[in-house]
Amino acid sequence: MAFHVYDTTLRDGAQQEGMNLSVADKLAIAPLLDELGVGFIEGGWPGAVPKDTEFFARAATELNLKHAVLAAFGATRKVGVPAADDPQVRALLDSQAPVITLVAKADIRHVERALRTTGSENLAMITDTVRFLTGEGRRVFVDAEHFFDGYRYDADYAVECVRAAFDAGAEVVALCDTNGGMLPDWVAEIVAKVRAAVGPDAVLGMHAHNDTGCAVANTLAAVAAGAEHVQGTVNGYGERTGNADLITVVANVELKHGRRLLAGHGLEEVTRIAHAISEITNISPYGRQPYVGASAFAHKAGLHASAIKVDPDLYQHIDPTAVGNDMRMLISDMAGRASIELKGRELGFDLAGQGDTLGRIATRVKQAEAAGYTYDAADASFELMLLEEVGGGRPEFFSVESWRTIVERAGSRGTEATAEATVKLHAGGERIVSTGEGNGPVNALDHALRQALARVYPEIADFELIDFKVRILDQMQGTDATTRVLIESTDGERSWSTVGVGPNIIEASWEALTDSIIFGLFCRGVAPR
Numbered sequence: 398m399a400f401h402v403y404d405t406t407l408r409d410g411a412q413q414e415g416m417n418l419s420v421a422d423k424l425a426i427a428p429l430l431d432e433l434g435v436g437f438i439e440g441g442w443p444g445a446v447p448k449d450t451e452f453f454a455r456a457a458t459e460l461n462l463k464h465a466v467l468a469a470f471g472a473t474r475k476v477g478v479p480a481a482d483d484p485q486v487r488a489l490l491d492s493q494a495p496v497i498t499l500v501a502k503a504d505i506r507h508v509e510r511a512l513r514t515t516g517s518e519n520l521a522m523i524t525d526t527v528r529f530l531t532g533e534g535r536r537v538f539v540d541a542e543h544f545f546d547g548y549r550y551d552a553d554y555a556v557e558c559v560r561a562a563f564d565a566g567a568e569v570v571a572l573c574d575t576n577g578g579m580l581p582d583w584v585a586e587i588v589a590k591v592r593a594a595v596g597p598d599a600v601l602g603m604h605a606h607n608d609t610g611c612a613v614a615n616t617l618a619a620v621a622a623g624a625e626h627v628q629g630t631v632n633g634y635g636e637r638t639g640n641a642d643l644i645t646v647v648a649n650v651e652l653k654h655g656r657r658l659l660a661g662h663g664l665e666e667v668t669r670i671a672h673a674i675s676e677i678t679n680i681s682p683y684g685r686q687p688y689v690g691a692s693a694f695a696h697k698a699g700l701h702a703s704a705i706k707v708d709p710d711l712y713q714h715i716d717p718t719a720v721g722n723d724m725r726m727l728i729s730d731m732a733g734r735a736s737i738e739l740k741g742r743e744l745g746f747d748l749a750g751q752g753d754t755l756g757r758i759a760t761r762v763k764q765a766e767a768a769g770y771t772y773d774a775a776d777a778s779f780e781l782m783l784l785e786e787v788g789g790g791r792p793e794f795f796s797v798e799s800w801r802t803i804v805e806r807a808g809s810r811g812t813e814a815t816a817e818a819t820v821k822l823h824a825g826g827e828r829i830v831s832t833g834e835g836n837g838p839v840n841a842l843d844h845a846l847r848q849a850l851a852r853v854y855p856e857i858a859d860f861e862l863i864d865f866k867v868r869i870l871d872q873m874q875g876t877d878a879t880t881r882v883l884i885e886s887t888d889g890e891r892s893w894s895t896v897g898v899g900p901n902i903i904e905a906s907w908e909a910l911t912d913s914i915i916f917g918l919f920c921r922g923v924a925p926r
């Protein structure tokens with residue numbers, strides 16, 4: 398029996414607080430899901446949400462899916478209304494989606510209190526709607542809403558709902574943990590009992606929410622107990638705490654159980670696809686996301702690095718390339734010689750066999766981190782340190798004579814303060830004095846520095862500061878505290894981070910700013926002029 402991977406990013410994922418997908422967003426995400434190799438893409442609820450109605454109308458001409466089949470989501474018919482006359486059921490047909498997934502109540506308490514009807518009318522709503530839609534030539538899946546809570550309250554009724562769906566012609570019944578309150582052992586037990594009740598040929602699915610932090614575990618438990626259809630969302634988006642992260646579910650089943658679920662080779666591209674979808678949803682990727690997170694294969698502890706140097710498998714559960722991710726070494730006060738050697742290798746420095754040098758750099762890192770620097774968030778500053786230690790020195794693009802900045806507020810309270818900075822430096826054989834203005838002292842210094850260097854190094858016109866983070870390190874010291882500044886810069890092609898530490902924010906920022914420019918020029922292969 399074929400296993401189904403059913404993605405509901407565009408429907409249940411879009412129910413996440415703060416997520417607002419336009420039709421264009423949905424049309425951009427669907428091909429990425431198809432590239433991943435999922436079997437079904439639930440596009441939304443046509444007839445209920447106008448954007449979803451438009452999505453299905455445009456999908457017919459604008460999407461060219463290679464693997465995935467579109468599914469339209471909607472509810473069983475209204476109480477007392479024939480399915481054929483229910484406008485929302487009609488809208489599902491009008492969507493032209495080949496698969497229609499109906500949400501049906503499977504908890505008698507919901508039937509009586511939320512639908513305000515009887516158990517038998519709810520069963521009739523399921524039967525009639527499934528029959529009507531299959532009679533119109535559609536494949537029908539049923540999401541048995543609140544199934545697990547319903548089963549724990551009244552197992553016979555919950556199973557009757559599932560049977561009614563299958564008897565009427567539903568191809569799949571997905572058992573839903575709608576409130577997300579289940580635990581893996583409960584799910585395993587209930588799915589096994591339902592499997593026994595409906596027989597071996599009925600396709601059971603699992604739809605899990607993450608309210609107990611167990612959505613993925615619950616989905617895997619359901620699979621182990623006989624479910625052959627998994628629902629979830631990319632990056633675990635969804636209502637409240639989200640849905641089962643389909644990426645983690647699929648990677649676990651494929652890589653741990655050796656069971657192929659995806660069409661094509663999507664798993665090898667899943668890191669890129671997950672991040673591309675994050676770009677569209679405008680929700681920053683979660684660094685610690687299993688498999689695809691930036692930290693999923695990042696190693697900080699020195700002991701880990703020393704074993705990884707012998708064999709990466711000693712500290713990794715899979716080869717990161719299986720999911721399109723990379724191993725990274727992080728440099729910090731927890732680094733040892735092996736960490737420095739491996740990070741050096743990552744950055745193009747061969748330090749193998751140079752025990753004394755590695756020890757010296759590790760000590761320098763530990764001392765700098767004790768003073769407030771942080772290199773795991775500032776790779777570029779660490780690379781500049783390596784250049785000083787083993788790369789023939791930092792490139793001398795310019796030498797600074799002095800800098801100063803003034804903040805002024807002219808006028809009364811309520812008028813905005815402005816800042817002015819003067820930088821004096823030597824570059825290209827000249828002494829350059831430059832002033833800059835800005836909305837704050839760091840901004841003014843940035844302008845003055847770039848202006849001073851612009852003629853000698855026109856390349857810096859491409860550099861842009863994209864993030865600026867300030868952290869007060871010893872907060873008990875009040876205004877005397879040490880300040881750490883992290884700056885992220887880009888030249889449009891790559892981005893890099895630098896760190897500065899100082900007794901005041903301007904000094905710390907100056908260090909991070911100048912390192913950022915030096916590193917950017919170095920990466921471009923510019924020679925000091």
Ligand SMILES: CC(=O)SCCNC(=O)CCNC(=O)[C@H](O)C(C)(C)COP(=O)(O)OP(=O)(O)OC[C@H]1O[C@@H](n2cnc3c(N)ncnc32)[C@H](O)[C@@H]1OP(=O)(O)O
Nearest residue numbers: 442444445446472473474475476500501502511512542575
């Ligand atoms: C578990 C889930 O996440 S399911 C997906 C939920 N998604 C959404 O709700 C998003 C889209 N929803 C909507 O746009 C609206 O809620 C609509 C258009 C569906 C309905 O809007 P309204 O007609 O204004 O009704 P309202 O939202 O207040 O209540 C839902 C109605 O559906 C009924 N209903 C709920 N579940 C079902 C079901 N499985 N089968 C049939 N009817 C149902 C409720 O009893 C209620 O009926 P009532 O209007 O007679 O009281």
Ligand SMILES: CC(=O)C(=O)O
Nearest residue numbers: 500540542543573575
């Ligand atoms: C259908 C669905 O989204 C749920 O029960 O959670």
